[in-house]
Amino acid sequence: MFFRRSCSKVRCILASVIALQKDLKESFKCTCGKVHSVPKIEIVFEDNAFKHIDDFFENATYLVDENTAKLVETPAARTIKLEGSPRVLATMENVEKAMSQIKSDLIVSVGSGSLTDIAKYAAHLAGKSFSCFPTAPSVDGYTSCVAAILVNGEKTTAQAVVPKKVVVDMTILSEAPIDLLRAGIGDIAAKVTARLDWMLSNLLIGEPICEFAWDQLRDELEVVLDDSERVLSRSKEAVLRLMNVLLVSGLNITIVGNSRPASGAEHLISHTLEMYHEAINEIPPFHGLSVAMGTYVTLKAYRVIFEDVRLKRTCLTNEERFRVLSDFFGEEKAKRFMNLYERKIEPKQIDLDHVRRTLKPTYEKFLEKVESALEAIRVEELFASYEPEFITKLILISNTIRERCTVLDLLDQLCLLKDFARKVFEV
Structure with a gap:
C-alpha cells in the first residue's frame, strides 16, 4: 500500500x-x-x-x-x-x-x-x-x-x-x-x-x-x-x-483473506436483521447502524460471561429455533440455516475460567469506550423501532446463519441464550 x-x-x-x-x-x-x-x-x-x-x-x-x-x-x-x-x-x-x-x-x-x-x-x-x-x-x-x-x-x-x-x-x-x-x-x-469473538473461537x-x-x-x-x-x-x-x-x-x-478480523456476533445479528427487512420488502437500516445494534447485544452477552449475570438455564430446542427461522424467512430458508447451524463445530469442553482470564482484559479496556460510542450514535433509538419480542427472536436465530463461532454460541452451549434473548435490555 x-x-x-x-x-x-x-x-x-x-x-x-x-x-x-x-x-x-x-x-x-x-x-x-x-x-x-x-x-x-x-x-x-x-x-x-x-x-x-x-x-x-x-x-x-x-x-x-x-x-x-x-x-x-x-x-x-x-x-x-x-x-x-x-x-x-x-x-x-x-x-x-x-x-x-x-x-x-x-x-x-x-x-x-x-x-x-x-x-x-x-x-x-x-x-x-x-x-x-x-x-x-x-x-x-x-x-x-x-x-x-x-x-x-x-x-x-x-x-x-x-x-x-x-x-x-x-x-x-x-x-x-x-x-x-x-x-x-x-x-x-x-x-x-x-x-473478543475471534479470541473466544x-x-x-x-x-x-x-x-x-x-x-x-x-x-x-x-x-x-x-x-x-x-x-x-x-x-x-x-x-x-x-x-x-x-x-x-x-x-x-x-x-x-476473510472477514474474521472485523466481524463476529454483531455482524451475524446485523445480517439477520438486514435479511429480515429484505424478506418483507423493506429498506434496512444502514449497515453500520444495524452493526451497532449487534454490538450492543454482543457486549451484553459478554457481560453475562464476565460478570456472572444470573440467567435461567433453559436450552433452546432445534424445533423452537426452526420455528423462529420460519417466521422470519419461510421454511425453505429455515431448513438451509438449520443445516448450517448443525454443521457448526462444538467445543469439546468449555473452561469458563480460562475464557474469562484470556478475554476479560480486552473487554474491560474497551467496554466504556464502546458503550460511550454507541451512546453517541443513539443506538437505543434504533432498537425503539422494533418490538421487544422481535429483538428476542432476532437474537435467538442470529447464530444460525453462519458457521462462525461467537459468544452467541457459547451462551447457546450453556443453555443461557434463550433467557438472555428475553432479558437483553435488563442485563
Whole structure:
C-alpha cells in the first residue's frame, strides 16, 4: 500500500496504515501459521478531488446512484447510474446490472458501502479491475477483499476484487449524511466485539488467530472511539482518524483473506436483521447502524460471561429455533440455516475460567469506550423501532446463519441464550 499526500498532519493521523505497509512488507509469516501477502493499494488523500475525479482514474467506468451523482460529476458516457428508493442495495440484481454496462477495464464506485460492494463484486465476476471514491466514512469495505451481497434474499459474503486505488476526499467525507457518520462509528465499534469473538473461537474450537490484525488496529481504535462526538460534529481531523481505522480494518480482512478480523456476533445479528427487512420488502437500516445494534447485544452477552449475570438455564430446542427461522424467512430458508447451524463445530469442553482470564482484559479496556460510542450514535433509538419480542427472536436465530463461532454460541452451549434473548435490555 502506498500514499500520495504532502500534509504532515495527515501522515501523522495515518500512522497506523503507513505502519501496516512498512512493518508487514509484501508477505510475512503470521501467528496463525500461514504466510500472508499485503496487497498494493494506492491511497490518495486529496481535498476537493471530487471536482476533477477523472484525473485520478484512467478510462474508468463509474458506478453512481442518484445521491452520489449529485455530489460528483463523472463522464456521462462512462457512468452507470443505479436506481433505488430511498437508496440502492447491494443485491445480485444490481451486480448484474453493473456488469452488463461496464465499458472499460476499470470500474470505480462513487459512493459508500452498497455501491462499493456492487462494484468490486461485479469487477470480480467480469474479470475487471476495481477502484473506489468513498463518499462517507461509513464502512471498512473500501480496502477489503470481500463483498456483502444479497443473493435470493440471503446475505452472503463473497470474494471480490481488491482496489487498485482509493481516492479519499475529506471535503466529501466530512459532509456525509449524519446517519452515515453514525454508521461509521457503529462499524468501527464492532471491531472490539469481533476481536473478543475471534479470541473466544480460538479458545473453544482452536480456530487460528492472526494477532497482527489487532496489533495494527488497537491503539488508533481507542482514539477513534473516544472521538465519536467530534466525528458527529464533522471535525475533519476526527473524520480522517475514523476513515484511517476503517481502511486498516478493511486491509486486515484482505490480508487474512476473510472477514474474521472485523466481524463476529454483531455482524451475524446485523445480517439477520438486514435479511429480515429484505424478506418483507423493506429498506434496512444502514449497515453500520444495524452493526451497532449487534454490538450492543454482543457486549451484553459478554457481560453475562464476565460478570456472572444470573440467567435461567433453559436450552433452546432445534424445533423452537426452526420455528423462529420460519417466521422470519419461510421454511425453505429455515431448513438451509438449520443445516448450517448443525454443521457448526462444538467445543469439546468449555473452561469458563480460562475464557474469562484470556478475554476479560480486552473487554474491560474497551467496554466504556464502546458503550460511550454507541451512546453517541443513539443506538437505543434504533432498537425503539422494533418490538421487544422481535429483538428476542432476532437474537435467538442470529447464530444460525453462519458457521462462525461467537459468544452467541457459547451462551447457546450453556443453555443461557434463550433467557438472555428475553432479558437483553435488563442485563
